[in-house]
Amino acid sequence: MLDLLKSRVLYIIILVGSVIATFLVTALLVNIFERKEEGKNPFVQVVAIEEYETDPAVWGYNFPDQYDGWRHTKDNYGKTEFGGSEQRDKLSENPRLKILYAGYSFSIEYKEERGHGWALTDVVNIKRLGDTKPGTCMTCKSSDNVRMWHEMGPEKFYLTPMKDLLVHAKNPISCLNCHDSGTMEIRPANPAFLEAMKERNIDLSKASRQEMRTYACSQCHVEYYFESNEKPILHFPWKNGLTLDDIEKYYDEISFYDWVHPDSGTELIKIQHPEFEFWSTGIHSRSGVSCADCHMPFKRIGSQKISDHWVRSPLVNIAYSCQTCHRWDENELKERVLNIQRKTKKLIDQSELAIIDAINAIKSAKDAGVDNKSLEEARKLHRRAQLRWDFISSENSMGFHSSQEAARLLGEAIDFARQSQISAMKAMENKGKSVSSTVDKKGNIALPPFR
Numbered sequence: 001m002l003d004l005l006k007s008r009v010l011y012i013i014i015l016v017g018s019v020i021a022t023f024l025v026t027a028l029l030v031n032i033f034e035r036k037e038e039g040k041n042p043f044v045q046v047v048a049i050e051e052y053e054t055d056p057a058v059w060g061y062n063f064p065d066q067y068d069g070w071r072h073t074k075d076n077y078g079k080t081e082f083g084g085s086e087q088r089d090k091l092s093e094n095p096r097l098k099i100l101y102a103g104y105s106f107s108i109e110y111k112e113e114r115g116h117g118w119a120l121t122d123v124v125n126i127k128r129l130g131d132t133k134p135g136t137c138m139t140c141k142s143s144d145n146v147r148m149w150h151e152m153g154p155e156k157f158y159l160t161p162m163k164d165l166l167v168h169a170k171n172p173i174s175c176l177n178c179h180d181s182g183t184m185e186i187r188p189a190n191p192a193f194l195e196a197m198k199e200r201n202i203d204l205s206k207a208s209r210q211e212m213r214t215y216a217c218s219q220c221h222v223e224y225y226f227e228s229n230e231k232p233i234l235h236f237p238w239k240n241g242l243t244l245d246d247i248e249k250y251y252d253e254i255s256f257y258d259w260v261h262p263d264s265g266t267e268l269i270k271i272q273h274p275e276f277e278f279w280s281t282g283i284h285s286r287s288g289v290s291c292a293d294c295h296m297p298f299k300r301i302g303s304q305k306i307s308d309h310w311v312r313s314p315l316v317n318i319a320y321s322c323q324t325c326h327r328w329d330e331n332e333l334k335e336r337v338l339n340i341q342r343k344t345k346k347l348i349d350q351s352e353l354a355i356i357d358a359i360n361a362i363k364s365a366k367d368a369g370v371d372n373k374s375l376e377e378a379r380k381l382h383r384r385a386q387l388r389w390d391f392i393s394s395e396n397s398m399g400f401h402s403s404q405e406a407a408r409l410l411g412e413a414i415d416f417a418r419q420s421q422i423s424a425m426k427a428m429e430n431k432g433k434s435v436s437s438t439v440d441k442k443g444n445i446a447l448p449p450f451r
C-alpha cells in the first residue's frame, strides 16, 4: 500500500516536473526568438517621417527609447564641480570676468549652459543681445532651422531678425539637427560647418561612422565668428587648422576683432565654445574616442543596444561613459577628471590676474598720455594672452578634453600677459612718466605679489 502511494507521488512529481520544464524551455525559446527579432528590427515604423520633420515627438513614434532619452535633456540634474545643468551665473561667481570682458555683452550676462531641450528658450531669454538679435543667433538652437535653411537659404536666414524667425520655430535642438530622417544616419546640417569642412577639403560623404559620432556635435560645439556686424553671416575660423595657434593666425590674417577693450584699447576676440577644436588636440581624440562615446554612451534596452540620447555631463553617468573602456572604479575615474579640472582652474585664475594686471598697466600708461604707437606691443601681447585664456576658460570641460593643451595655453597666457604689463610699463618709462609702484628704485620691474 505504502509502496503504491510512493510510486504515485513519484509519478505525479515527474509529470508536473516535465510540464514545468517544457513550459520553461518553450518560454526561453520564445524569448530568444523575440529578442532576435528585436535585434533584427531595431524599430517598428509607426509613422512615415517627412524629410524636414522638425518635431521630435513625431520621430518619437518610431524611436520611443531615443525620444525618451532626448526628453531628459530638459531635466535639471544639478551641478558637478565645474559643469552640470544648473544655470549658474558665471559673472557673480567670478567678478573678474566683468573686467576681462568689459565693453562687451558677456560682461552683462554669462550663464553656465544646460541641456539641449532648453536651447531655444535660453537664446530667447538672453538679455545681453537685446531685441535686435540676428537670425544667426538661432543657428545652433533649433531643429526648425534645418527646414528654414532648406526653404530660404542660409544667407536670408542669418539676415532675418531672430524675432521674425521665431514665429516659425517651435522646437529646440532635436532629431533633425543630427539625423537624416530617411536613413537615420548622422547628417550634420549647419551650413557654416559644411562650408568649413569643404574649405578644409574634408569630404563628409567619406567620413567613417566613428568620425560622424563627433561631427554630429562639431557643427555647434565650436569657435565661430560673424562676417561683420552689418552682415552677420556665420563662419568657422578653420582655414589654417583647428589649434588655437591656427585660429589666431587666421584671425590676424583677416584683422578680425569683436570689440575694443575700453580700458586697454586692445582689439579683442570673444572665444565661444571650442569643444571640438580643443578635443581634437587631446589624448581621447588621438585614440579615436568620439564625443558620443562619452556623452551618448550605448545602453541596453532588452537585447538592443541604443545610444543614450540624454546628452549631459559624463560625470553623472560614469559607469556607461567611462567604464566601458577604463576599469578603474567610479570614484577613481571622477577623481582623475577633477584632478585635471582643479589644476586647470588654478591656472585660469592665475591667467586672469596676470591679464588684469596687463590691462591696468596699459590703462595707467594711456591715462598718463603715452601714445598709441608706444602701446602697440603691449596691446598685441594682451590680445594674445586673452585669446589663450578665453579659449580654455570658455571651453566647457575645464581642461578635461585636452589637459596638456590647456596647461600649455594657460602657461603662454600668463607669460604674454606679464610681457604685456612690462611692455606698458617700459613705454611709460621711455616717455619719462612716473612708473607705477611695481617698479623698484633700480628700475627693475617687480611683479605684483602672488595672489
Ligand code: HEC
Binding pocket: 083, 084, 085, 086, 112, 113, 114, 115, 116, 118, 119, 120, 122, 123, 139, 140, 141, 142, 173, 177, 178, 213, 216, 217, 218, 219, 220, 221, 291, 292, 295, 296, 311, 312, 313
Ligand atoms: C544644433 C547645435 C548643437 C548640436 C548639434 C549639439 N549641441 Fe550640445 N549644446 C548646444 C547648445 C546651444 C547647448 C546649450 C543649451 C542651453 O544652455 O540652453 C548645448 C549643451 C550641451 C551640453 C551641456 C548639457 C548639460 O547638461 O549641461 C553637452 C554635454 C553637450 N551639449 C554635448 C553635445 C554633444 C556630445 C553633441 C553631439 C552628440 C552635441 N552636444 C550636439 C548645441 C548643440
Ligand code: HEC
Binding pocket: 080, 081, 082, 083, 084, 085, 113, 214, 217, 218, 221, 275, 276, 277, 279, 284, 285, 289, 290, 291, 292, 293, 294, 295, 312, 313, 314, 315, 337, 396, 397, 398, 400, 401
Ligand atoms: C573621454 C570622454 C569625453 C569625450 C571624448 C568628450 N567629452 Fe565632453 N566632457 C567630458 C567630461 C568628463 C566633461 C566634464 C563634465 C563636468 O565637468 O561635469 C565634459 C564636458 C563637456 C561639456 C560641458 C558639460 C557640462 O556639464 O557643462 C560639453 C558641452 C562637452 N563636454 C562637449 C563635448 C564635445 C562636443 C565633444 C567632442 C568634440 C566631447 N565633449 C568629447 C568627457 C568627454
Ligand code: HEC
Binding pocket: 056, 059, 060, 063, 066, 067, 070, 173, 174, 175, 176, 177, 178, 179, 184, 186, 209, 212, 213, 216, 217, 292, 296, 305, 306, 307, 308, 309, 311
Ligand atoms: C545631438 C545629435 C543628436 C540628436 C539631437 C539626436 N540624435 Fe539620435 N543619434 C545621435 C548619435 C551620435 C547616434 C549614434 C550614431 C552611430 O553610432 O552611428 C544616434 C543614434 C540614433 C539611432 C540609432 C540607434 C541608437 O540608439 O544608436 C536612432 C534610432 C536615433 N538616434 C534616433 C533619434 C531620435 C528619434 C532623435 C530625436 C528625438 C534623435 N535621435 C536625436 C545623435 C543625435
Ligand code: HEC
Binding pocket: 283, 284, 287, 289, 293, 294, 314, 315, 318, 321, 322, 323, 324, 325, 326, 333, 334, 336, 337, 403, 404
Ligand atoms: C572608447 C574608449 C574610452 C572611453 C569611453 C573613455 N576613455 Fe579615457 N582613454 C581612452 C584611451 C584609449 C586613452 C589613452 C590612454 C591609453 O592609450 O591607454 C584614455 C586616456 C584617459 C586618461 C588619461 C589622460 C591623459 O591625459 O593622459 C584619463 C584620465 C581618462 N582617459 C579618463 C576617462 C574618463 C573620465 C572617461 C569618461 C568620461 C573616459 N576616459 C572615457 C579610452 C576611453
